[in-house]
Amino acid sequence: MSQYVIEGGKRLEGELQIEGSKNAVLPIIAATLLNEDITYIRNCPKISDVKIMIQILKELGCHIEWQDHTLVIDTRHLATYVLNESLVKKMRSSIILLGALMGRCGEAQINRPGGCQLGARPIDLHLDALEKMNVMISEMDEAIYCKTLHLQGATINLKFPSVGATENIMLAAVRSEGITVIHNAAREPEIIDLQDFLIACGAKIKGAGTPTILIQGVKKLRGASYEVIPDRIIAGTYLAAAAMTRGSIRLKNVCYAHVKAITDKLEMMGCKMVQENNGLVLSTPQILRGIDIVTEPYPGFPTDMQSQMMTLLCTCKESTTIKENLFEARFKIVDELKKMGADIEVKGCTAYINGYKPLYGTTICAKDLRGGAALVLAGLVAEGTTTVEHIEHVERGYQNIVADLSKLGAKIQERK
Numbered sequence: 001m002s003q004y005v006i007e008g009g010k011r012l013e014g015e016l017q018i019e020g021s022k023n024a025v026l027p028i029i030a031a032t033l034l035n036e037d038i039t040y041i042r043n044c045p046k047i048s049d050v051k052i053m054i055q056i057l058k059e060l061g062c063h064i065e066w067q068d069h070t071l072v073i074d075t076r077h078l079a080t081y082v083l084n085e086s087l088v089k090k091m092r093s094s095i096i097l098l099g100a101l102m103g104r105c106g107e108a109q110i111n112r113p114g115g116c117q118l119g120a121r122p123i124d125l126h127l128d129a130l131e132k133m134n135v136m137i138s139e140m141d142e143a144i145y146c147k148t149l150h151l152q153g154a155t156i157n158l159k160f161p162s163v164g165a166t167e168n169i170m171l172a173a174v175r176s177e178g179i180t181v182i183h184n185a186a187r188e189p190e191i192i193d194l195q196d197f198l199i200a201c202g203a204k205i206k207g208a209g210t211p212t213i214l215i216q217g218v219k220k221l222r223g224a225s226y227e228v229i230p231d232r233i234i235a236g237t238y239l240a241a242a243a244m245t246r247g248s249i250r251l252k253n254v255c256y257a258h259v260k261a262i263t264d265k266l267e268m269m270g271c272k273m274v275q276e277n278n279g280l281v282l283s284t285p286q287i288l289r290g291i292d293i294v295t296e297p298y299p300g301f302p303t304d305m306q307s308q309m310m311t312l313l314c315t316c317k318e319s320t321t322i323k324e325n326l327f328e329a330r331f332k333i334v335d336e337l338k339k340m341g342a343d344i345e346v347k348g349c350t351a352y353i354n355g356y357k358p359l360y361g362t363t364i365c366a367k368d369l370r371g372g373a374a375l376v377l378a379g380l381v382a383e384g385t386t387t388v389e390h391i392e393h394v395e396r397g398y399q400n401i402v403a404d405l406s407k408l409g410a411k412i413q414e415r416k
């Protein structure tokens, strides 16, 4: 198993280009099933979750190739509606293929994705919505079989603004009969990007980014050439990395509005942020003020930045708290940070960081994607050498964290 080996103590400085968004491109790749054409997705990150999604579509009968960072997807021929069990197990967000297949052929079979490192990850909101759209759903053992003879638009009131459920409904609705209204829809920038992609394919959809999305089903969609938005969580991760080391960096290809919940918190801690067109510059004073964090659906503070902020707060003298409201098992890095010397305790969905304690390099274990990235950040400031194991979690969402951080002056390498 490969590892990251990091020598702490280097102040990060320099400039980075941010890659395309994992959480925008995954639903857009799923959406190509709806257009029975050839689609060009530009600024596509070469990360393992994208590679799994490519594999899943190839097994469905699609032809896909890379042209540099553009993914060329030919969805004209579909050979099956059964999703590969082992690939679905590797990536639970493949559940959004249900909506796309309902719109494409009215039939789908998927294995229940099950929980992951963040908790149970139920899919009740997805299945309830599809049933309202005239989809018959039956389950045998772990397999879920969906069938509709007539996909019907519906009014869906989400009890929680679930990102995946919002996307699944959008994908099912764009080629259904009639009107679909989603109330209490997720408002993340990735939802807007999916809407913009679907409009480029000829869909009639509006309201993404607000709590109410309106879709008028159409018979057919066409291929498109589309550029994915930058990854706001990767941008946030590198801002936190620079702030950890009291460094200063310039990020290019960042949509400032998408990272505002993150930069607001960093400014409250004392960081200086200067907005540039299509980017931003962060500089960090020697002393940062610890603040409390509460994760919320967008536009609140993103749960995907919670672990990285925990590591940053370990460098502040104030005692602080982090309340995690979205996932019941997203504090897995606490035990690993404690191995390095951090003083953190968890009670229910709140973590208590009891002020600054020096961190010492040791061997620690990544247990989920963003937690693994946060452990790399801890290695940047720890005294001595930090070895992060199970880096396959990090490679799911970061194209090349070693090259990126090295470009900013970090001493980090991958040991095969």
Ligand code: EPZ
Pocket (backbone or CB within 6 Å): 022, 023, 026, 093, 120, 121, 122, 123, 124, 125, 126, 127, 160, 161, 162, 163, 164, 165, 186, 303, 304, 326, 327, 328, 369, 370, 397
């Ligand atoms: C998306 O996951 C992201 N993944 C996650 O990013 C992100 O953390 C999450 O949204 C929240 O922003 C992708 O976009 C691929 P949800 P998703 O449905 O869609 C509950 C990363 O690190 N829920 O908004 O699965 C659920 O249990 C990943 O890039 C139900 O109860 O998130 C959770 O508590 C991690 N029933 C809450 O909603 C359902 O049917 C948020 O889940 C669905 C969800």
